[in-house]
Amino acid sequence: MIADDLVELLWQGLRETAYMVGVASLLAAVGGLLVGVALVLTGPxxxxxxxxxxxxxxxxxxxxxxxxxxxxxxxxxxxTRAVVGTTIGTTAAIVPLTVSAIPFYARIVETALREVDRDVIAAAHAMGANRRQIVGKVLLREARPGLVAGLTLTVVALIGYSAMAGVIGGGGLGDLALRYGYQRFENDIMIATVVLLVAFVQLVQMVGDVITRRLAHR
Structure with a gap:
């Protein structure tokens, strides 16, 4: 394949992957946080x-x-069809990505919140803080490093899931690897997509680690 065509294909695949993972991560962060908080609040x-x-x-x-x-x-x-009107394409792939990520992140949120020192919660309660204040200013604030670390793990998992979305025409680097690297035996595209996915994961992990360390030191 001509080099310019290969670069264009890879760039398009990377954009589609970033779009799928970005939107799904945002929705999963909100949904997982709500479910995780609910699990802690309603638990023993x-x-x-x-x-x-x-x-x-x-x-x-x-x-x-x-x-x-x-x-x-x-x-x-x-x-998926009921939500976005189709089952093919990057937008359609966001639905299963989000559905899979919300319970994954919810458990991480639950674990992070349960690790908050009970004495801190008791002190806030003794000072007259209501439930909303305890959740927002104590639980979530104290658990920020764990929440960010867990979200980083979730985003990394979503990158891998997005590659599998190529099986149903979800677009992105996974779809590119399937159509060209696997079905057409074009090894240069297969290798290039793997390199880009690894680089994407490393970038997300590095940024997440930096933010987690900064929050932990505050």
Whole structure:
């Protein structure tokens, strides 16, 4: 393949991957944070203990985490079509990416929040802080390093999932590797996509590590 054509294909694939991962990461961060906070609040010893709600949330999260992504892609095709009107393309791929990432990040959020020192929470409660203040100014604030580290892990996982989205025409580097590298045996494209994916993961991990360290030192 001509070098200019290869560069254009790779650049387009990288843009599509960044778009899918970026939007899915943002939605997963919001959704996972809400679910994770709800798990902590409704759990034993939480600020709003509710065993049935906690058990239901835990069941949904566990089911979401147990499904292999390639199966999830196919299983929620009707839902994807209902949300975005199609099952093909980068926008359609965002739906299963988000659905898979929310329960993944929710458990990380739950773990990070449960690691916050109980004495800090008790002190805030003794000073008259209400539930919203305890969640926003104590739990989430104290757990920021763990939350950022967990989000970094989630984004890295989404990069890998986005490559699998190429199986259903999701676009991105995975679709490029499948169509050209696998089906047409063009090894130069396969190698190039692998290099770009590795570089993308390394960049995300490096940025996440830097932010996590800075938050931990404050």
């Amino acid at each position: 010893g939480g600020l709003l203990p509710a065993r049935p709600v906690n058990a239901l949330l835990g069941l949904v999260v566990n089911i979401g985490r147990s499904l292999p992504f390639i199966i999830l892609l196919v299983a929620i095709i009707p839902f």
